[in-house]
Amino acid sequence: MGNTNKKESNPVQIQNLNAGLEVLAEDVRCSICLEVFEDPISIDCGHNFCRGCIAAHWSGISFMGYQCPECRHLCHKDRMIPDFRMKNIVDKIGPALQGASAVPLVEMEDPSDPGTAVQLVGLNEEGMLVVHEEVLKTCLQAEEVKNRPVCMIAIIGEQRKGKSFLLNYLLRKLRSLETGDISWMGEDDQVLDGFEWRAGIQRTTKGVWIWKKPFFINSNSEEIAVFLVDTEGSLDIAGNKELTVKLSALSMLLSSHLIFNVSSSMKETDLEYLEMFAHVADEVGKAFSLQPIQHLDILVRDWFYPPVYGVTGGESYINDVVIKELQEASKYPKVLDILKNRAHCYLMPFPGRRIMVERTGALKDMDEDFKETLNTYINGLVDSAGSHVKKDNREFKLTSGKLAEKIRRFVEVIKTNEYSFSSPLEVHHALLHVSRVPDTGGRLF
Structure with missing residues (x-):
């Protein structure tokens, strides 16, 4: 016998889940590359970035010090702390977020329009x-x-x-x-x-x-x-x-x-x-x-x-x-x-x-x-x-x-x-x- 307590997905629940993914997507994307974190690290000010992205951003000599790209706080470039909690989140939900997008919706024009x-x-x-x-x-x-x-x-x-x-x-x-x-x-x-x-x-x-x-x-x-x-x-x-x-x-x-x-x-x-x-x-x-x-x-x-x-x-x-x-x-x-x-x-x-x-x-x-x-x-x-x-x-x-x-x-x-x-x-x-x-x-x- 099958599981008689099986519940079907509610369209409203699915819509809410998708909306939640859209919101969550903003928190697990690197602000430098705009993609889901790869090898996420935390810097002195607490912001997260991909390790490779912040390393590239801070490469070379900086006369202004090493600033966070988000808040401009001065940070030590050698204090990149692996953020294992963020990595676990990305590993679990990252594939679902590959299709998520925060761009505004724009309706297509008349399909009969040949374009220009x-x-x-x-x-x-x-x-x-x-x-x-x-x-x-x-x-x-x-x-x-x-x-x-x-x-x-x-x-x-x-x-x-x-x-x-x-x-x-x-x-x-x-x-x-x-x-x-x-x-x-x-x-x-x-x-x-x-x-x-x-x-x-x-x-x-x-x-x-x-x-x-x-x-x-x-x-x-x-x-x-x-x-x-x-x-x-x-x-x-x-x-x-x-x-x-x-x-x-x-x-x-x-x-x-x-x-x-x-x-x-x-x-x-x-x-x-x-x-x-x-x-x-x-x-x-x-x-x-x-x-x-x-x-x-x-x-x-x-x-x-x-x-x-x-x-x-x-x-x-x-x-x-x-x-x-x-x-x-x-x-x-x-x-x-x-x-x-x-x-x-x-x-x-x-x-x-x-x-x-x-x-x-x-x-x-x-x-x-x-x-x-x-x-x-x-x-x-x-x-x-x-x-x-x-x-x-x-x-x-x-x-x-x-x-x-x-x-x-x-x-x-x-x-x-x-x-x-x-x-x-x-x-x-x-x-x-x-x-x-x-x-x-x-x-x-």
């Missing part, structure tokens, strides 16, 4: 980086997505080399996920829309832009929200180098699938640029508890010779030319590690003179070999999106809502006074320094 590109990060009147709160709430903290795993596909690279153009064809594919043939690319004369783009030499994208509405894909019985992110072009001699450094660093850290868009070949400037951001992503990623550079595509545009395109030509080029030269020259160790372990290369031919002249992005103006490689690349990217969910540095999947909080904090840390960046190493040290100060109030950067 909106600026997530830009500049205010004083020239300082700012997050547009309404965009963050509407996109990443909407009720429909805030507790879902998220795949962020972002693109960085030199200005005016077709980044927004590529994202717009990716938009077309995501709008036609059920289409099994090339018809997802649209009609021959269909004008390309989505993220703002145009052929020519004038810059189009300013700041960091996100497609307002997510696309949902199923992977291993789990629904994942996919967002597309466009970034202001770098390596622009007329632009603000410091600003583009920070914007690209943000895109690199928030993305789970990063596309590094280069022209013709991997040049010295491209390698230097990538080495710089690899340093930044590793060090700042530790401070923000983010897994740096989860997956990188080296997308070489306008490839000329030999005429072998796609992943076959790309892997041959990276392995037989780029990696070989880096090993012989003993330069750019971070890039070398990424290319060996976390990157793929894809070669795309010149799209054709007509598409550059007509400026509509229509299929009828593309050379056939470009159309074919574009179709193959976009299909492969979408098919792999489910395996590129954003994760923290402990391999936990990040929800859209949690990622939104990290974006807020990152921009707060780097919203600027001017720094003079003359080398990748200088950028690395500058960003590393401010990444360890969770509450700058705009004073340092």
Whole structure:
């Protein structure tokens, strides 16, 4: 016989339990990394932090003494007392809190709305980086997505080399996920829309832009929200180098699938640029508890010779030319590690003179070999999106809502006074320094 005294859960009790977990979540999260405590310790003032987070925060020489990030009380950096009671609480309820979120609820807009590109990060009147709160709430903290795993596909690279153009064809594919043939690319004369783009030499994208509405894909019985992110072009001699450094660093850290868009070949400037951001992503990623550079595509545009395109030509080029030269020259160790372990290369031919002249992005103006490689690349990217969910540095999947909080904090840390960046190493040290100060109030950067 079964247990006749078995009680069924009351919906009100479940609701109260969930509310209790939400409240408890605030007490078992580290205020530095915003995640559930890992190896929690207590410092002199009584506040708790992850051991690694407070050690990173206090690393180096402090002329102001070692202050608590929460109350600013002066503490002794060697008096970190393990908090076993907190650790036991985290071990017991931590998994249940992985889905808990303290972000506000925001209703999604009309589902029939096809969406639009909106600026997530830009500049205010004083020239300082700012997050547009309404965009963050509407996109990443909407009720429909805030507790879902998220795949962020972002693109960085030199200005005016077709980044927004590529994202717009990716938009077309995501709008036609059920289409099994090339018809997802649209009609021959269909004008390309989505993220703002145009052929020519004038810059189009300013700041960091996100497609307002997510696309949902199923992977291993789990629904994942996919967002597309466009970034202001770098390596622009007329632009603000410091600003583009920070914007690209943000895109690199928030993305789970990063596309590094280069022209013709991997040049010295491209390698230097990538080495710089690899340093930044590793060090700042530790401070923000983010897994740096989860997956990188080296997308070489306008490839000329030999005429072998796609992943076959790309892997041959990276392995037989780029990696070989880096090993012989003993330069750019971070890039070398990424290319060996976390990157793929894809070669795309010149799209054709007509598409550059007509400026509509229509299929009828593309050379056939470009159309074919574009179709193959976009299909492969979408098919792999489910395996590129954003994760923290402990391999936990990040929800859209949690990622939104990290974006807020990152921009707060780097919203600027001017720094003079003359080398990748200088950028690395500058960003590393401010990444360890969770509450700058705009004073340092």
